[in-house]
Amino acid sequence: MTVELQNVWKKYGGQTSVKDVSLHLEPGKIYGLIGPNGSGKSTTLKMMTGLVYPNAGEITISGERVTRRICSKVAYLTELDMFYHAFTVEKMMAFYASQFSDFDVEKAHVLLKEMKLDPKKKIKKLSKGNRGRLKLVLALSRKTPVLLLDEPFSGLDPMVRESIVKSLISYIDFDEQTVVIATHEIDEIEPLLDEVIIIFEGEVVGQTHVENLREEEGISVLEWFKSIMAQKERKVEDV
Amino acid sequence: MTKDYQVSKPIYIQIADTIAYRIVRGEMLPGEKLPSVREMAVESSVNPNTIQRTYSEMERMGIVETKRGQGTFVTDNEEVLDDLKGKLQNDIIHVFVKSMEELGMTEEEMIHGLKCFLGRDRDDR
Numbered sequence: 001m002t003v004e005l006q007n008v009w010k011k012y013g014g015q016t017s018v019k020d021v022s023l024h025l026e027p028g029k030i031y032g033l034i035g036p037n038g039s040g041k042s043t044t045l046k047m048m049t050g051l052v053y054p055n056a057g058e059i060t061i062s063g064e065r066v067t068r069r070i071c072s073k074v075a076y077l078t079e080l081d082m083f084y085h086a087f088t089v090e091k092m093m094a095f096y097a098s099q100f101s102d103f104d105v106e107k108a109h110v111l112l113k114e115m116k117l118d119p120k121k122k123i124k125k126l127s128k129g130n131r132g133r134l135k136l137v138l139a140l141s142r143k144t145p146v147l148l149l150d151e152p153f154s155g156l157d158p159m160v161r162e163s164i165v166k167s168l169i170s171y172i173d174f175d176e177q178t179v180v181i182a183t184h185e186i187d188e189i190e191p192l193l194d195e196v197i198i199i200f201e202g203e204v205v206g207q208t209h210v211e212n213l214r215e216e217e218g219i220s221v222l223e224w225f226k227s228i229m230a231q232k233e234r235k236v237e238d239v
Numbered sequence: 240m241t242k243d244y245q246v247s248k249p250i251y252i253q254i255a256d257t258i259a260y261r262i263v264r265g266e267m268l269p270g271e272k273l274p275s276v277r278e279m280a281v282e283s284s285v286n287p288n289t290i291q292r293t294y295s296e297m298e299r300m301g302i303v304e305t306k307r308g309q310g311t312f313v314t315d316n317e318e319v320l321d322d323l324k325g326k327l328q329n330d331i332i333h334v335f336v337k338s339m340e341e342l343g344m345t346e347e348e349m350i351h352g353l354k355c356f357l358g359r360d361r362d363d364r
Binding site: 029030064162165166169170174191192193194210211214215217219220223 | 244246247248249250251277280281283284285286287288289292
């Protein structure tokens, strides 16, 4: 489904976190949302899930205005550790299935096996890498038109990252899903992305097709990101 | 397949190059079915849209054929495959000659150098 942000603003107290952001995100594509810490990536994702409301502007998903009830259409992987530690993996899955009617238990079990997670194990006994894997299993097992992943790779070792990238490719529904991945791991996900969006100090300062960048300018996303950041920092210094 | 892609070239072309190499080396035979878009995407750790573009591009070049509902196949047109082999060979020679020119080598020196190398290489085997 198409996700549309129109002149969206978000302030926390006196601080402006997102400034006049407009985005048009299409189904069948994977978008990378990149930017330094505190640039507004997570806030932007949270607004798409209806967890946080904008102060101004409008967010719609296939024409429907986003409220908390949009969660039936949006699967969201938070950067935070959001599990009940006393639960087993299995119980956590059952809880998800009870909360989301689109949760595909069968798919979740297939994914668990692929990620080599033991369903009987308690969550507090899982390593950080395995908790990261479990988060992804839960997000990918929902059949939603929009999938938002906030830092799915953070703190995970290269092997886990690789397995996460492969599961993403295997299980995203490319005919219908719109996927947004906010991350610092630019190199890691570049081959996975259709488009990349740079956010800096709450503003969208760049958006492009990954392959065009290579074809027309012969540079990678990371190089493009660095060049844009360098321009921005120079401007900041001038002021 | 390698996960490291060159920066200066679109990924879809790099994957097409790899497939072309496999075909020329005989690792993929004329008429053989290519992995599905999704399988190839997982294998190469890239977006399936990229693979779709790879296959379309290769189809445009006549190297592969997509049969509706069946998948994508390496062409069995010998002429196309011979051309492909010639093209890959040319590409390599082009890079070689260009690098030698940059070193200031003359044509004779290049040929001499190549002959010496091949002679030595043969003795080693």
